[in-house]
Amino acid sequence: MAFATGLLSACGEDAAPQPPPLRVAVQTVQRSEYSPSVSLTGEVVARVTSELSFRTGGRVLDRKVEIGDHVTPDQVLATLDPQEQQANVTAAEAGVQAAEAQLRQATSAFDRQRTLLAQGFTTRRDYDQAEEALRTAQGRLDAARAELGTAQDLLGQTTLRAGMAGIITARNVEAGQVVQAAQTVYTLAQDGPRDAIFNVYESIFVHEPTSQEIRVALVADPAVTGVARIREVSPVVDPAGGTVRVRLEIVDPPPAMTLGAALVGTGQFRPRQVIMLPWSALSSEGGQPAVWVVDPAARAVSLRRIAVEAYEVEQILVREGLEPDQVVVTRGQQLLHPGQVVDPVDGGAS
Numbered sequence: 001m002a003f004a005t006g007l008l009s010a011c012g013e014d015a016a017p018q019p020p021p022l023r024v025a026v027q028t029v030q031r032s033e034y035s036p037s038v039s040l041t042g043e044v045v046a047r048v049t050s051e052l053s054f055r056t057g058g059r060v061l062d063r064k065v066e067i068g069d070h071v072t073p074d075q076v077l078a079t080l081d082p083q084e085q086q087a088n089v090t091a092a093e094a095g096v097q098a099a100e101a102q103l104r105q106a107t108s109a110f111d112r113q114r115t116l117l118a119q120g121f122t123t124r125r126d127y128d129q130a131e132e133a134l135r136t137a138q139g140r141l142d143a144a145r146a147e148l149g150t151a152q153d154l155l156g157q158t159t160l161r162a163g164m165a166g167i168i169t170a171r172n173v174e175a176g177q178v179v180q181a182a183q184t185v186y187t188l189a190q191d192g193p194r195d196a197i198f199n200v201y202e203s204i205f206v207h208e209p210t211s212q213e214i215r216v217a218l219v220a221d222p223a224v225t226g227v228a229r230i231r232e233v234s235p236v237v238d239p240a241g242g243t244v245r246v247r248l249e250i251v252d253p254p255p256a257m258t259l260g261a262a263l264v265g266t267g268q269f270r271p272r273q274v275i276m277l278p279w280s281a282l283s284s285e286g287g288q289p290a291v292w293v294v295d296p297a298a299r300a301v302s303l304r305r306i307a308v309e310a311y312e313v314e315q316i317l318v319r320e321g322l323e324p325d326q327v328v329v330t331r332g333q334q335l336l337h338p339g340q341v342v343d344p345v346d347g348g349a350s
Contacts (some may be wrong), residue, residue: 024301024332026294026344027277030324034317035271036207036310041219042198044250044261046189050164054080055157057180060173065186067171071162077186078173080158089155092148099141106130106137166190167259194253196228196263199243207269214248219262227251228265274309275318281330282316291322292329292336299341301329 058080065077113130116122170187173179196216218224228248237244248265250257257263283290283303290305306321322328327344329336336342 021299021341021343022332022335023343023345024292024294024336025330026327026346027281027330028325028327028346029275029277029318029322031273031275033271034274034276034309035210035268037266037268038204039264039266040198040200042196042216042248042263042265044253044257044259044263045195045197046166046169046259047193047195047249048190049169050166050188050190051184052077052160052162052186052188053182053184054078054160054179055181056080056085056154057183058082058084058158058178060175060177060179060185063171063173063175065168067168069168071166071168071188073162073164075162076159077162077168078160080160080179082155082158085151085155085158088151089148092144092151095144096141096148099137099144103134103137103141106134110134160185162188164188164190169259189259194250194257194259195231196248196250196265198246198248198265199238199241200246201242202237202244205244210268210270214265214267216248216250216257216263216265218256219264221256222264224254224256226253226257272309275322275324277316277318277328278330279311279314279316281328281333283333289316291318292333293322294327294329294342294344296327299344300339301333301336301342302338 061079061081063078065071065075071077110130110133113122113127117124117127166188168186169189171185172183172187173185179185212230214228214230216226216228228250230246231249232247234245277291281291283292285303285305288305289308290303292301293304294301304321307319309317309319311317329342329344
């Protein structure tokens with residue numbers, strides 16, 4: 001009886017079926033052309049911005065414009081209390097009058113010495129002294145007139161004018177405030193060419209663009225578009241955001257692209273060859289991206305590291321690690337191990 005039982009048991013073991021190969025979805029890879037684009041948000045700015053200030057100090061008497069106002073070149077923006085400068089002008093005028101009186105006296109003395117010298121009634125030394133006094137008086141008058149001119153100029157500087165047409169973008173003083181010479185009072189965005197400023201991540205510069213022209217559109221109204229050209233790239237990286245400031249020249253900007261308007265700039269990179277795979281094909285080996293590759297003859301799988309060009313929605317772009325016509329597992333790889341035999345199915349796994 002025991003012999004029969006053992007015989008039946010042995011027969012059962014020999015008849016036990018082997019588990020079928022794991023069914024997986026696969027894809028035969030091919031290289032394709034990949035031409036990525038990038039879109040960033042920027043701002044419309046003036047090509048030239050000026051910091052306007054008084055050339056003399058004093059108390060602000062009046063402000064005549066506000067942020068957002070458009071001004072003309074001769075328009076008065078603000079004034080200072082002119083009392084101190086007016087007092088300096090008055091003192092300088094008095095100095096000129098005193099110098100003129102000294103010059104008249106010195107001229108009269110010189111003319112008298114010249115006449116006496118011609119008649120032989122004075123000495124050469126007295127004549128030379130009179131001539132020197134005349135030249136000194138003339139020099140004092142010139143200096144007094146220069147001081148008067150400086151005082152008058154400073155009096156004129158108590159009125160701040162725009163100097164050029166543009167839009168006031170910042171105001172830094174209030175009426176009654178005491179300001180120093182050269183302290184910024186207003187910031188003026190001059191009329192004329194307009195630029196767009198974008199803060200760009202440094203990694204973008206690794207790829208070569210197809211063109212130096214960037215398409216720009218208003219965030220508020222995407223139908224308003226224009227073309228911008230790269231004009232200036234900052235040589236330093238912003239330590240706070242890790243970005244590089246790029247300034248673009250907007251070619252013939254539409255009227256709707258006003259100062260401060262938000263823009264979306266879209267650029268295209270040169271096409272390059274990549275292999276596109278669904279995101280479900282991605283695995284990992286030693287913390288590095290990898291995929292499972294199927295040997296068509298043995299139907300055995302092996303794990304291969306890859307270099308990913310970019311991660312996109314629902315797909316990855318492989319730069320290195322795979323060759324055309326290789327078969328890659330796209331689904332069902334969770335239970336795979338190296339050398340395992342699989343049942344590949346094109347397009348999906350059951």
